[in-house]
Amino acid sequence: MNPDSVKSTLQTLAYGNVMAAAARDYQKELLAQEKTQASSSANEEVDLDELMDDPELEKLHADRIAALKREAEKRQSLTKKGHGEYREVTEGDFLGEVTGSEKVICHFYHREFYRCKIMDKHMKALAPNHLDTKFIKVDAENAPFFVTKLGIKTLPCVILFRKGIAGDRLVGFQDLGGKDDFSTRRLEVLLIKKGIIDEKKKDDDEEAEYDESRRRTVRFSASHDSDSE
Numbered sequence: 001m002n003p004d005s006v007k008s009t010l011q012t013l014a015y016g017n018v019m020a021a022a023a024r025d026y027q028k029e030l031l032a033q034e035k036t037q038a039s040s041s042a043n044e045e046v047d048l049d050e051l052m053d054d055p056e057l058e059k060l061h062a063d064r065i066a067a068l069k070r071e072a073e074k075r076q077s078l079t080k081k082g083h084g085e086y087r088e089v090t091e092g093d094f095l096g097e098v099t100g101s102e103k104v105i106c107h108f109y110h111r112e113f114y115r116c117k118i119m120d121k122h123m124k125a126l127a128p129n130h131l132d133t134k135f136i137k138v139d140a141e142n143a144p145f146f147v148t149k150l151g152i153k154t155l156p157c158v159i160l161f162r163k164g165i166a167g168d169r170l171v172g173f174q175d176l177g178g179k180d181d182f183s184t185r186r187l188e189v190l191l192i193k194k195g196i197i198d199e200k201k202k203d204d205d206e207e208a209e210y211d212e213s214r215r216r217t218v219r220f221s222a223s224h225d226s227d228s229e
Helices: 003-052 055-080 091-099 114-129 144-149 184-193 203-228
Strands: 086-088 103-109 134-139 157-162 165-171
Touching: 086 114, 091 103, 091 134, 091 144, 103 114, 114 134, 114 184
Parallel strands: 086 134, 103 134
Antiparallel strands: 103 157, 157 165
8 A cells, every 4th residue: 555645544534533523612612602692591581570570660660650640630630621722712701711720821813913813823833732831812802801901002912821910921923033934933932931831841752761760770770689699
């Protein structure tokens, strides 16, 4: 037999054995990793189950439910008082309307005045978004007593009432740039500055705050459990 041929055959077998051993080691490593991942996943599930019974999380959830219930009851009460929509009231109902709510915005208007129609459009858009404040309008021609009593000389005239007492007022568009094309947002910001309405958070923002609060509690609980070990 040729010595060189024998040597080549032995080298080939040795290389094959090395590769086979490497393949076995690689397969063992993959199995070990899978077992580690499965164990880690099981631990995470156990940790989450434990966190679901965490008293801080339960209290946070209960507080959120209670807050939602209070908010729903408040909305129902305000809706019964006429909040959430822009309504016309008569001179006979005027006093009851402005004294029946803590904050009221009343637009004295004339049916034929173009600027009064512009103000109507913006008031109608704002009313549903600011439930804490009542939005109403009064036909100035049909309410001569209160037009005189409140010293209304120019229309549109928007008067802001707090606990039945007339305070600030918007006369014409002089506080809105003096032009007809002002935005609803500009009027909203002006009313916020005057304190008659509040800057409202969107529902998505409130939910995001609640979710973030829950995440902080989960992180704290997980960290606390880790430290205690």
